[in-house]
Amino acid sequence: MEQRRVFAQVLTVETVIASVVFLLVLTALLYSLIRRRAGAGVGPSPRSERPRLEVSYLAALVVIAAGLVVYTASANDWMHPGGDAQAAGRGGGKAAPVEVDVTAFQWCWKFTHPAPGAHQAARSGHGPDARPAADAHHAAEAHHAADGGHGSGGAHGQRSDGARAATTTANCRDGRLPTLVVPTGRTVRINLTSLDVIHSLWVPALRYKMDAFPDHTNSFTFTVDKEGRWIGRCAEFCGDRHHAMEFWLKAVSPEEYDDWVSQHQQDGPTGGAAA
Amino acid sequence: MTLAPDPPADSPPQAAQPTGASRPVRPASWLGWLTTTDHKRVGLLTMATAMVLFFLMGVLALLMRSQLAQPGQNFFGSSMYNQMFSIHGSGMIYMVMTPFAIGLGVYLVPLQIGAPAVAMPRATLFGYWLYALGAVLMLSGFAMPTGAHADGWFSYPPMASSTYSPGDGTPLWIVGVFMATVGALLMGWAVLWTALRKRARGMTMLRMPVFTWSMIAATLMVIGAFPSLLAALVMLAVGRADPTVFDSNAWNIGYQHLFWFYGHPVVYVMFFPYLGAVGEVLAVFSRRRFFGYKGTVISLLVFAALSMSVWGHHMFATGQATNDYYSLTSIALLVPAGIEYFALVGTVLGGRLVFRTPMLFALAFIPQFLIGGLTGIMVGTPALDYHVTDSYFIVAHLHYVLFAGSAFGLFAALYFWFPKVTGLMLDERLGRVHFTLMVIGTNLTFLPMFGLGYLGMPRRVATYPEWAGFGLLNLLASIGAGFLAAAMIAFALNLQQAFRRRVPAPADPWQGNSLEWAAPSPPPRYNFTTTHPLPPLTSNAPLLDARMRQGRHRAPHRTPNGERA
Ligand code: HEM
Numbered sequence: 012m013e014q015r016r017v018f019a020q021v022l023t024v025e026t027v028i029a030s031v032v033f034l035l036v037l038t039a040l041l042y043s044l045i046r047r048r049a050g051a052g053v054g055p056s057p058r059s060e061r062p063r064l065e066v067s068y069l070a071a072l073v074v075i076a077a078g079l080v081v082y083t084a085s086a087n088d089w090m091h092p093g094g095d096a097q098a099a100g101r102g103g104g105k106a107a108p109v110e111v112d113v114t115a116f117q118w119c120w121k122f123t124h125p126a127p128g129a130h131q132a133a134r135s136g137h138g139p140d141a142r143p144a145a146d147a148h149h150a151a152e153a154h155h156a157a158d159g160g161h162g163s164g165g166a167h168g169q170r171s172d173g174a175r176a177a178t179t180t181a182n183c184r185d186g187r188l189p190t191l192v193v194p195t196g197r198t199v200r201i202n203l204t205s206l207d208v209i210h211s212l213w214v215p216a217l218r219y220k221m222d223a224f225p226d227h228t229n230s231f232t233f234t235v236d237k238e239g240r241w242i243g244r245c246a247e248f249c250g251d252r253h254h255a256m257e258f259w260l261k262a263v264s265p266e267e268y269d270d271w272v273s274q275h276q277q278d279g280p281t282g283g284a285a286a
Numbered sequence: 287m288t289l290a291p292d293p294p295a296d297s298p299p300q301a302a303q304p305t306g307a308s309r310p311v312r313p314a315s316w317l318g319w320l321t322t323t324d325h326k327r328v329g330l331l332t333m334a335t336a337m338v339l340f341f342l343m344g345v346l347a348l349l350m351r352s353q354l355a356q357p358g359q360n361f362f363g364s365s366m367y368n369q370m371f372s373i374h375g376s377g378m379i380y381m382v383m384t385p386f387a388i389g390l391g392v393y394l395v396p397l398q399i400g401a402p403a404v405a406m407p408r409a410t411l412f413g414y415w416l417y418a419l420g421a422v423l424m425l426s427g428f429a430m431p432t433g434a435h436a437d438g439w440f441s442y443p444p445m446a447s448s449t450y451s452p453g454d455g456t457p458l459w460i461v462g463v464f465m466a467t468v469g470a471l472l473m474g475w476a477v478l479w480t481a482l483r484k485r486a487r488g489m490t491m492l493r494m495p496v497f498t499w500s501m502i503a504a505t506l507m508v509i510g511a512f513p514s515l516l517a518a519l520v521m522l523a524v525g526r527a528d529p530t531v532f533d534s535n536a537w538n539i540g541y542q543h544l545f546w547f548y549g550h551p552v553v554y555v556m557f558f559p560y561l562g563a564v565g566e567v568l569a570v571f572s573r574r575r576f577f578g579y580k581g582t583v584i585s586l587l588v589f590a591a592l593s594m595s596v597w598g599h600h601m602f603a604t605g606q607a608t609n610d611y612y613s614l615t616s617i618a619l620l621v622p623a624g625i626e627y628f629a630l631v632g633t634v635l636g637g638r639l640v641f642r643t644p645m646l647f648a649l650a651f652i653p654q655f656l657i658g659g660l661t662g663i664m665v666g667t668p669a670l671d672y673h674v675t676d677s678y679f680i681v682a683h684l685h686y687v688l689f690a691g692s693a694f695g696l697f698a699a700l701y702f703w704f705p706k707v708t709g710l711m712l713d714e715r716l717g718r719v720h721f722t723l724m725v726i727g728t729n730l731t732f733l734p735m736f737g738l739g740y741l742g743m744p745r746r747v748a749t750y751p752e753w754a755g756f757g758l759l760n761l762l763a764s765i766g767a768g769f770l771a772a773a774m775i776a777f778a779l780n781l782q783q784a785f786r787r788r789v790p791a792p793a794d795p796w797q798g799n800s801l802e803w804a805a806p807s808p809p810p811r812y813n814f815t816t817t818h819p820l821p822p823l824t825s826n827a828p829l830l831d832a833r834m835r836q837g838r839h840r841a842p843h844r845t846p847n848g849e850r851a
């Protein structure tokens with residue numbers, strides 16, 4: 012939960028700065044309201060400029076702005092451990108992250124967990140990355156969807172050559188929300204795309220969101236350090252059921268996660284969990 | 287068509303021409319208004335139209351707040367709710383705050399620089415027509431079977447394409463917004479050209495009032511940024527004819543770039559003129575010259591230039607923008623903004639404050655807009671924006687800027703210049719009621735929304751479930767909206783009373799600083815007359831200079847409108 016930690020720190024810093032500025036201005040105003048009101052018997056100041064003061068103030072502003080820029084740019088860096096290379100799947104070193112392909116559609120989500128190894132196969136061109144019918148024109152670009160199915164309103168197809176990926180989806184109606192299951196302690200990489208309009212995947216507890224575009228895949232990584240279940244929402248307006256486009260993020264222990272994946276590889280796609 | 291004078295009384299009736307085609311238009315008739323080339327009338331038409339729309343868009347806001355007051359409510363249905371937030375947002379931005387700002391400039395800039403007229407009067411009038419017709423077109427979407435436009439004020443494709451938003455609402459929105467934007471461009475050019483080329487002899491650039499300077503900065507942004515919106519709208523129109531355009535990510539993300547290249551500068555177009563107005567009001571009711579004039583002028587221009595480089599901060603979560611760059615330029619804006627605040631606060635700190643209604647609104651502008659500005663730094667920080675973007679935090683931020691800030695500036699301007707424009711005084715007591723209710727309502731409505739966004743409530747949701755825990759803060763916000771409704775009723779009552787009681791306003795009811803207060807109230811066709819000539823143009827506050835010169839010969843602290851000294 013790197014994002015959450017960094018968010019809290021930056022928010023604290025900026026809130027403190029903002030409060031100091033706000034209180035300074037408020038104090039100056041209140042002072043004027045009392046001491047400078049017409050009834051207080053002071054005349055207006057004839058000075059309409061204080062060049063020296065203005066220049067030193069300008070310098071102070073520049074220093075503050077520069078400090079903020081450096082600090083917040085570093086914070087952005089901390090939020091993305093491993094940098095863009097990691098998010099795009101080129102990161103070397105540490106254990107390969109757990110990948111989940113997320114497909115947003117009007118108006119729900121589909122989460123596909125490729126079986127370990129399947130993803131690499133898909134990447135190197137042997138995997139079945141072609142997608143049928145409605146989005147055939149996207150097929151030229153290699154998508155990570157190891158599962159050929161896609162759905163609107165919760166429909167989902169089955170791959171013909173055996174269930175190698177574990178998939179969850181639902182229709183986000185009557186409390187049937189899909190669940191994004193991830194292991195704790197391991198880096199999770201989300202590959203995010205959309206079948207129709209722009210959506211945005213937001214898990215408020217993670218303090219992070221990323222837009223889902225059609226004809227484009229965005230990736231980001233995160234780590235969850237404790238087990239639990241959190242709500243996720245669509246944050247980009249996407250039509251009539253935008254308000255109901257929710258899902259659960261569920262973190263389980265790595266062992267449980269592996270069990271879950273292998274079980275669902277057999278079962279095929281599963282439906283939603285009640286709210 | 288130009289304004290012809292009334293025919294002399296003894297001219298023969300033109301019975302020979304049954305069409306009446308050559309009958310002159312009486313200036314006081316409605317046709318006389320719609321064909322006027324008097325900058326004051328064009329400005330007034332623009333502001334009055336914007337004011338009517340302000341009330342209408344406010345009604346939409348109240349309806350939305352009633353639905354959101356409690357969890358699980360959906361009496362309008364989400365399709366209707368989506369139309370309401372879309373038209374409310376589009377209306378407030380394209381049809382209220384932008385045109386009102388420019389209309390204020392059309393009215394005031396010629397007066398403030400001692401000119402008899404605006405440059406390009408016919409183009410200015412044409413701009414008004416385009417704007418008014420554009421507003422009607424956009425609103426007429428509600429009369430269509432499929433309803434009005436329902437994809438928000440920035441209408442991202444592919445959602446706005448004919449595949450996902452079928453029906454007539456979106457095309458009407460595209461055409462309406464296009465027309466209003468061309469109108470704003472024409473009027474913006476006219477104002478800029480007036481300020482640059484039509485100044486009275488002796489009115490140097492550095493003798494122009496702060497408001498006129500703020501209009502120069504704003505219209506420079508209009509000219510630099512508004513064409514980009516036109517391009518984006520053309521792209522949407524093409525995409526509605528052939529939706530496969532938006533199968534390609536390049537066009538979807540390209541639209542966002544084009545849109546925000548307009549969309550960010552427009553925020554300052556809706557801010558600078560009101561900031562300028564607040565500056566004038568603060569100086570006049572502090573009984574002094576505006577403090578830090580030169581610094582403010584420079585910072586306005588720097589601000590305008592920088593504003594063209596920050597647009598990508600609306601796209602931090604797209605994964606397709608260079609976030610650190612846009613964050614740098616956005617945070618850099620705090621430098622010119624800080625200079626402007628220094629000037630505002632400095633003016634008050636050294637003043638001798640008189641608390642009339644315009645001053646109250648101007649004073650409240652300072653801390654309230656500051657909340658919008660400080661949270662602006664937060665949303666300009668990618669590490670914070672990933673969480674809060676597209677949430678109610680943004681709704682809170684944008685309303686603090688546009689409502690708690692600009693709209694308070696708008697009311698400061700309105701109460702300040704109403705006597706000049708109409709020749710009638712507004713009621714001070716009702717003004718205070720309006721002000722008090724506005725302050726309570728604004729903060730009660732929009733402060734809780736920061737919390738809602740932090741807790742995870744996305745923007746543009748028609749309803750939310752009870753278990754989400756958003757109920758209490760939403761209820762507070764809706765109660766605040768009730769106060770705002772009451773405030774607007776007090777304001778409407780004040781207007782109505784002013785026209786009924788008709789308390790005449792003198793040329794200079796407030797001891798103003800700038801030239802418009804030397805003209806009669808309301809100013810005649812060509813502004814300055816032999817009985818009300820231009821005073822010597824000695825500085826950016828010529829009337830203040832004149833009073834000081836006189837004051838050396840007379841007893842101090844005697845003021846015409848009986849204010850306690
Ligand atoms: C100067 C006045 C105002 C301006 C310029 C303004 C502007 C906007 C804009 C640009 C939006 C975003 C629309 C979109 O997402 O496409 C919006 C949404 C909204 N505004 Fe305003 N507004 C103003 C006054 C008000 C007032 C007085 C209220 C409350 C009484 C209000 C309540 C709302 C609500 C409830 C939403 C919808 C939020 C959502 O569903 O995401 N607005 N406004």
Ligand SMILES: [Cu+2]
Pocket residue numbers: 115209210211245246247248249253256
């Ligand atoms: Cu969505």
